[in-house]
Amino acid sequence: xxxxxxxxxxxxxxxxxxxxxxxxxxxxxxxxxxxxxxxxxxxxxxxxxxxxxxxxxxxxxxxxxxxxxxxxxxxxxxxxxxxxxxxxxxxxxxxxxxxxxxxxxxxxxxxxxxxxxxxxxxxxxxxxxxxxxxxxxxxxxxxxxxxxxxxxxxxxxxxxxxxxxxxxxxxxx
Amino acid sequence: xxxxxxxxxxxxxxxxxxxxxxxxxxxxxxxxxxxxxxxxxxxxxxxxxxxxxxxxxxxxxxxxxxxxxxxxxxxxxxxxxxxxxxxxxxxxxxxxxxxxxxxxxxxxxxxxxxxxxxxxxxxxxxxxxxxxxxxxxxxxxxxxxxxxxxxxxxxxxxxxxxxxxxxxxxxxxxxxxxxxxxxxxxxxxxxxxxxxxxxxxxxxxxxxxxxxxxxxxxxxxxxxxxxxxxxxxxxxxxxxxxxxxxxxxxxxxxxxxxxxxxxxxxxxxxxxxxxxxx
Numbered sequence: 001x002x003x004x005x006x007x008x009x010x011x012x013x014x015x016x017x018x019x020x021x022x023x024x025x026x027x028x029x030x031x032x033x034x035x036x037x038x039x040x041x042x043x044x045x046x047x048x049x050x051x052x053x054x055x056x057x058x059x060x061x062x063x064x065x066x067x068x069x070x071x072x073x074x075x076x077x078x079x080x081x082x083x084x085x086x087x088x089x090x091x092x093x094x095x096x097x098x099x100x101x102x103x104x105x106x107x108x109x110x111x112x113x114x115x116x117x118x119x120x121x122x123x124x125x126x127x128x129x130x131x132x133x134x135x136x137x138x139x140x141x142x143x144x145x146x147x148x149x150x151x152x153x154x155x156x157x158x159x160x161x162x163x164x165x166x167x168x169x170x171x172x173x
Numbered sequence: 174x175x176x177x178x179x180x181x182x183x184x185x186x187x188x189x190x191x192x193x194x195x196x197x198x199x200x201x202x203x204x205x206x207x208x209x210x211x212x213x214x215x216x217x218x219x220x221x222x223x224x225x226x227x228x229x230x231x232x233x234x235x236x237x238x239x240x241x242x243x244x245x246x247x248x249x250x251x252x253x254x255x256x257x258x259x260x261x262x263x264x265x266x267x268x269x270x271x272x273x274x275x276x277x278x279x280x281x282x283x284x285x286x287x288x289x290x291x292x293x294x295x296x297x298x299x300x301x302x303x304x305x306x307x308x309x310x311x312x313x314x315x316x317x318x319x320x321x322x323x324x325x326x327x328x329x330x331x332x333x334x335x336x337x338x339x340x341x342x343x344x345x346x347x348x349x350x351x352x353x354x355x356x357x358x359x360x361x362x363x364x365x366x367x368x369x370x371x372x373x374x375x376x377x378x379x380x381x382x383x384x385x386x387x388x389x390x391x392x393x394x395x396x397x398x399x400x401x402x403x404x405x406x407x408x409x410x411x412x413x414x415x416x417x418x419x420x421x422x423x424x425x426x427x428x429x430x431x432x433x434x435x436x437x438x439x440x441x442x443x444x445x446x447x448x449x450x451x
Contacts, residue, residue: 074205075205076196076198076200076201077201077208080194080198080201083190087187136201136208137208139208140211140215
């Protein structure tokens with residue numbers, strides 16, 4: 001029990017620093033018009049144990065998002081996307097529920113749920129997160145084509161990094 | 174109560190989501206220049222739209238008073254218009270004090286009852302003897318003649334509509350001055366008959382028919398309608414003319430009662446001649 005809290009706390013801090021100090025500086029595109037952000041911090045939200053209460057997931061997502069915002073100097077933008085991801089996590093989990101229901105003591109990881117399930121799960125949530133993020137960033141759907149292009153490019157890049165982490169560390173919880 | 178608490182627990186995730194998103198969005202528009210611009214622009218557009226809508230709604234509620242005001246204004250203008258012709262027709266060197274006095278005055282009234290589907294239709298107006306209405310006064314609307322006052326009480330008057338089998342309006346062909354009585358004989362509320370136009374009169378389809386001014390009820394020159402059909406019955410010396418009227422009797426709201434100030438004088442004089450001959 002304690003180890004799960006410890007692991008998740010470490011993941012919180014680690015992903016926050018990785019996002020804010022490393023990936024913040026990687027941007028591909030024109031100077032004032034970056035097409036590509038690598039966003040990995042929502043991985044924390046995705047990997048929270050299955051038994052975490054819905055409200056706690058949303059609250060933790062907000063905390064992480066607002067912390068990232070402080071590092072990015074974009075107060076509220078990442079937080080709103082993170083809260084959205086935290087909210088739809090339970091819906092996606094219900095959608096992808098395997099035949100024999102979840103083992104509630106597990107976390108949704110490759111080791112526990114299998115690679116295929118995990119890729120599906122992460123893809124849906126990451127795409128939603130990144131799309132929401134770019135929508136809030138533009139704050140209007142006038143540039144919807146632009147938003148979608150950025151979303152797709154950033155989504156692919158982020159997925160690569162997320163899968164590398166998962167396969168490297170391959171955590172159980 | 175228990176159900177409500179249960180519902181709130183069930184919805185807690187969603188409610189927290191909405192609350193936190195609200196906080197996030199307020200932070201976004203507060204601390205991010207780009208989004209703030211989009212936000213203020215949108216809000217300005219929306220409030221502008223709202224203000225326009227509310228202003229037009231408010232104007233709509235004012236329409237009743239506005240209509241009343243306009244109707245009063247109209248009656249004043251009609252007063253002046255009807256009297257302009259009369260004063261001009263008198264050569265300046267023979268003007269008497271009396272001829273400069275107005276001959277007609279128009280009293281604005283509201284139609285409170287009206288019918289169009291009988292053989293004898295009547296219009297009730299909300300002005301009566303207290304307002305100076307007398308029997309046998311003409312009633313006109315913005316479109317033309319609509320009736321003749323038959324009876325007057327203290328506050329109301331009942332006019333016989335021109336859609337009355339016995340109503341007769343003295344009419345003439347505009348600019349041609351051939352005159353005759355206009356009556357309603359058809360079943361169509363827009364079609365009237367003009368009689369006594371001799372067969373040598375150069376009347377054609379499309380000519381305007383107006384009041385002649387020979388009766389004491391209406392000032393001359395109020396439009397009545399246009400000639401719709403005309404033909405000559407075999408053996409007759411007169412045209413049979415069907416007139417399509419301008420008056421919209423089916424949605425009357427305002428009317429003007431015509432008062433002829435010299436009506437009594439004219440009628441007495443005419444009557445005295447007739448009695449003398451008899």
